Amino acid sequence: MPRHRRRSHPEEHENHERWLVSYADFITLLFAFFVVMYAMSSLNEGKYKVLTESLEGIFSEPVRSFRPIPIGEDRPSSLAPGVPGGSSSTPTDSLELIGQGVQQAFSDLVGTGQISLRGNEMWLEIELSSNLLFPSGGAIPNDNAFALIDKVAAILAPYQNAIRVEGFTDDQPIKSANYPTNWELSVSRAASIVRLLAMHGVDPQRLSAVGYGEYRPIADNATGTGRARNRRVVLAVARDTDVRRNMTTFTTGQVNAARLPRTL
Structure with missing residues (x-):
């Protein structure tokens, strides 16, 4: 009987650069995180500026509320x-x-x-x-x-x-x-x-x-x-x-x- 030869599959080489995919994902998420943080920081700065100007206006013109002076x-x-x-x-x-x-x-x-x-x-x-x-x-x-x-x-x-x-x-x-x-x-x-x-x-x-x-x-x-x-x-x-x-x-x-x- 003819002997069937076992086909030999080429040995797969280990991919030593798979870490680059995870690293790229991490860098993308980190970039997105800092973009969000920067946007939040800019928004808060504007809010703080409005709050500061409002407080300055109130204290420079303190005529908003009154209570009688006891005499x-x-x-x-x-x-x-x-x-x-x-x-x-x-x-x-x-x-x-x-x-x-x-x-x-x-x-x-x-x-x-x-x-x-x-x-x-x-x-x-x-x-x-x-x-x-x-x-x-x-x-x-x-x-x-x-x-x-x-x-x-x-x-x-x-x-x-x-x-x-x-x-x-x-x-x-x-x-x-x-x-x-x-x-x-x-x-x-x-x-x-x-x-x-x-x-x-x-x-x-x-x-x-x-x-x-x-x-x-x-x-x-x-x-x-x-x-x-x-x-x-x-x-x-x-x-x-x-x-x-x-x-x-x-x-x-x-x-x-x-x-x-x-x-x-």
């Missing part, structure tokens, strides 16, 4: 009174102390509503009825105004807070050689109070005068009582010391809209 008996004992003009007196403390001083010095006028106080963390508003200060239609202070502003100046002088004096009128038309409109009358009244405060010891660099005319009423001009309330001068004492910065950053209208006024 008188409501002032918490945990707040140290501080020394007027000294290093231990914080700006907020000075507003509280000024408010207490006005309330104590003019308790009778506060009781009748001719002087009222409103406050928050940024401002203390001392509102004076124009009837206490000026004759009807005029901006030259009457005799009583000198003594009254003298007392107010004595309370304000020891501190460094900026003070913006604001004049307001009712809506009754006025036309005279000195005051063609209520704008001029309100500005002149505010300027007269600024001059008196400076004469009685308040640093003029702390002072500014603003007139709003009849355009910021707090009562109905249809009644005599309402018109009397609208004729007023407000001493807006700022938490800070820079008059110009406070004038461009804050307004009395914003303060009133952002809080519940508290009248003492």
Whole structure:
């Protein structure tokens, strides 16, 4: 019988370069990993930049939330009174102390509503009825105004807070050689109070005068009582010391809209 020869298969050579496939896969995954990490890092950087700019904006214009400044008996004992003009007196403390001083010095006028106080963390508003200060239609202070502003100046002088004096009128038309409109009358009244405060010891660099005319009423001009309330001068004492910065950053209208006024 013929003998069948067993076919011999060629011996397979071992592939010594198979590791390159795994290495290439690893390098591809590693590259993809770093691409993802870089993308995440860039995204977070943008988020952090937005967050940083937002925080800077908030702290440079801190007018977003308010809480009333305690005055008188409501002032918490945990707040140290501080020394007027000294290093231990914080700006907020000075507003509280000024408010207490006005309330104590003019308790009778506060009781009748001719002087009222409103406050928050940024401002203390001392509102004076124009009837206490000026004759009807005029901006030259009457005799009583000198003594009254003298007392107010004595309370304000020891501190460094900026003070913006604001004049307001009712809506009754006025036309005279000195005051063609209520704008001029309100500005002149505010300027007269600024001059008196400076004469009685308040640093003029702390002072500014603003007139709003009849355009910021707090009562109905249809009644005599309402018109009397609208004729007023407000001493807006700022938490800070820079008059110009406070004038461009804050307004009395914003303060009133952002809080519940508290009248003492």
